Amino acid sequence: MxxxxxxxxxxxxxxxxxxxxxxxxxxxxxxKEKGLIIVNTGNGKGKTTAALGMVMRSLGHGFRVAIIQFIKGAWEPAEKAVLSQWENQLDFLAMGEGFTWETQDRERDILNAQKAWETAVSFINNSEYQLVLLDEVNVALKLGYLKAESVVKALKTKPEQTHVILTGRGAPVEVIEIADLVTEMKLIKHPFKEQGIKAQAGIEF
Amino acid sequence: MxxxxxxxxxxxxxxxxxxxxxxxxxxxxxxKEKGLIIVNTGNGKGKTTAALGMVMRSLGHGFRVAIIQFIKGAWEPAEKAVLSQWENQLDFLAMGEGFTWETQDRERDILNAQKAWETAVSFINNSEYQLVLLDEVNVALKLGYLKAESVVKALKTKPEQTHVILTGRGAPVEVIEIADLVTEMKLIKHPFKEQGIKAQAGIEF
Incomplete structure (x- = not known):
């Protein structure tokens, strides 16, 4: 250049x-047109935010969208305020109970993850939904709360035109293998750790 | 784990x-609370979409936001449909004329980039705006349409609480040096190139 x-x-x-x-x-x-299996992984920022950007685009096209959050038990108020405006097209469920160090109960975490997974499968198999976002599902996989083989099986038999996005660090190799679009968000610099800056409204939540 | x-x-x-x-x-x-300089770069997907996710969060908090698009001359209809709902809080301007291989006129590209930059600076310096997204500005920098030193200077003197996001591949080292949060979106797999799949509504636009 x-x-x-x-x-x-x-x-x-x-x-x-x-x-x-x-x-x-x-x-x-x-x-070719086909529903994509999209993975946003890596230790950097932007895995969920990039997926939310795709959700926004899909809503703008008039598509039906479902978001299943696997770790958190509630949406941040600002996210909720925005997502609520699309209730006719969008289902968004926070089905976790917080991070592992908050619940401190592995059995309960596993049960929650499996309940979230069943809900996710019902949306994936409902071809009225063009996009299903499985937010932080990679974390549930990494922690062993879900089996990679169950996830792979559901993705392989999904309706052909449905897009599924899987976010979270540590995406298992089995999922990466069958994915169509995989992006690693790589941390280069982070102000939290380096400058003692706290999470900022509008940026992190 | x-x-x-x-x-x-x-x-x-x-x-x-x-x-x-x-x-x-x-x-x-x-x-500490402070306005962040955020860079989303790399050859992967999600640089703009992650920034749009932050825009969404900021709007949910009731913040004023400006988006300056440096390369494209128009918004995709789906993006426009969504962004238009926030006209009271959001200014979004597409100030390019398309990619370099579309305009085929370097002088015009440079003039457009500089006009976009002047507009960007006026939003950055207006402390009523909590977030300013300079979309694809890194591309304009990489192509030499803008000088890194002008951009660095404006970022250094911005209002303290304003967040500025710079997206696009090839972020110059001068900008990375003064940034607070830098993420490289790294392409691992892309269906366009590998499977002959076309850009999909709701995902790419």
Whole structure:
């Protein structure tokens, strides 16, 4: 890119014309439509927020969407205020009871995760829903509250056009293998740890 | 984590109690509040969508928000449908004219980027806005349409409580240096390239 400044206007125009042709060819070749299995994982921020951005887009298209939150037992008030505006199209359920260090009871955590999973499966199999977000489900998998093989099986038999997003750190390799779009959110810098800054309204919750 | 299954209920409960104490100590130490400079970069998906998730949270808190889109000249209809619902709190401007291979005119691209930047600065300096999203600004920086030093200067002198998010691949090192929260969205798998799947409504736009 930096060499662009050495090109004449005409050379630049020709170069961009070639890029345009490549882009158009690429778009023409990409013609399949199918529901995607999307995984947002990694130790950085943005796994859930990026999924919420997709939820927003889907709602904007008039699609029906379900969100199952596997760890937290309640939505943050600001998230709830926004999501509530879409009640006709959106089901959003917080089915956890907090982080493991809050409940301190593994058996209860496992029961909650399995209840959340059953609910998730019923939304995934309901083809009226175009997008199902399984928020923090990777954490439940990582902690052994859910079996990767059950999740893989449900994803393999989902309705063809349904998109499913799985978020949380530590996505198991079995899920990554069958996913269509996998992004690792990688922490480069975080103000909490480095500067003693607290979680900020509008950013973290 | 996997060793947890070998612990007795009592040992598990003790372990989680210790984790809880560590978490509480960490939260107590993090007491500063300040507007964050946030960078979402990398070659993966989710840079803009994660920023839109933060926009959503901020709107839920009743904050005023501005979005300046540096590359595209228009919003996707679904995004527009959602964002329009918040017109009392949200300014969203698409100030580009499309990707470089569409305009094929470097001078015009530079002028557009600089106009977008001036608009961005006026929102950043207006302390009524708690969050300003500079969408794809990193691309404008990478292509040399904007100078990193101008951007750094404006960020350094911004109102203290204002959050600014900069998205796009190729964030310059000068911006990363002064940022508080930097996440690299890393592509692990992408269905476009690997399976010939086209951009999907609700997911990509």
């Amino acid at each position: 930096t060499t662009d400044t050495n090109l004449s206007s005409e050379q630049y125009q020709q170069k961009m014309q070639r890029r345009k042709e490549i882009q158009e060819k690429r778009l023409a070749e990409a013609s | 996997t060793t947890d299954t070998n612990l007795s209920s009592e040992q598990y409960q003790q372990k989680m109690q210790r984790r809880k104490e560590i978490q509480e100590k960490r939260l107590a130490e993090a007491s």
